[in-house]
Amino acid sequence: xxxxITEVLDGNRDDRLETLTGDPAPSTRRRCKVSFxxxxxxxxxxxxxxxxxxGTVDWEARQRTWPGSGxxxxxxxxxxxxxxxxxxxxxHYSFRRGVMKTFLKRRKQNRxxxxxPALFWTIMQALxxxxxxxxxxxxxxxxxxxxxxxxxPDHLMPVTCCIRVPGTETA
Numbered sequence: 400x401x402x403x404i405t406e407v408l409d410g411n412r413d414d415r416l417e418t419l420t421g422d423p424a425p426s427t428r429r430r431c432k433v434s435f436x437x438x439x440x441x442x443x444x445x446x447x448x449x450x451x452x453x454g455t456v457d458w459e460a461r462q463r464t465w466p467g468s469g470x471x472x473x474x475x476x477x478x479x480x481x482x483x484x485x486x487x488x489x490x491h492y493s494f495r496r497g498v499m500k501t502f503l504k505r506r507k508q509n510r511x512x513x514x515x516p517a518l519f520w521t522i523m524q525a526l527x528x529x530x531x532x533x534x535x536x537x538x539x540x541x542x543x544x545x546x547x548x549x550x551x552p553d554h555l556m557p558v559t560c561c562i563r564v565p566g567t568e569t570a
Contacts, residue, residue, distance in 0.1 A: 456501075
C-alpha cells in the first residue's frame with residue numbers, strides 16, 4: 400500500500416492515523432500530533448508526494464534549516480523510520496535502510512539547568528509536601544519522568560543506595 404504525505408496528514412486530521420499505520424503507542428501519538436501541528440503551520444504540501452519521495456529528500460540540507468530542537472529532529476527521524484517499516488513491512492528493506500542512512504542523526508546537546516540549587520530549593524519549599532520527593536529524586540538522578548514513573552521497589556538497590564533504571568537511554 401502506498402500512501403501520500405497528504406493522505407497521512409488527512410488521516411491524522413480525521414483521527415484515523417492508526418488505521419493507516421498500525422496502532423502507535425500513546426506517547427507516539429502525542430509526538431505525532433505536535434509534529435503534524437508544526438507541519439500544518441508551514442502551509443500545504445503538494446498532493447502528489449509518495450513514500451518513494453522520501454528517498455529524494457536532502458536530509459542533510461533539511462537538518463541545517465530545521466527550526467526545532469535536536470529532540471524534535473530525533474522524533475521526526477524515528478517517525479520516518481517507523482512509517483517506512485510499517486509501509487514496507489520489513490525493518491531491513493533496502494529502500495528504508497537507504498533513506499535512514501541519509502537521514503543523519505543530530506547530536507543531542509548536554510543540557511545545563513539555568514537555575515541555581517538555591518532557586519531549586521526555593522521552588523521545592525513552595526510545593527505541597529507530597530510531590531517534593533518525586534522532584535528531588537528526578538533532579539538528583541537525572542531520570543526522565545517516564546523512567547521515574549516506571550520504577551518499582553524491585554529497582555531499589557539498598558546495599559549501594561542506587562536504583563536500577565529499566566529501559567533507559569540515559570547513561
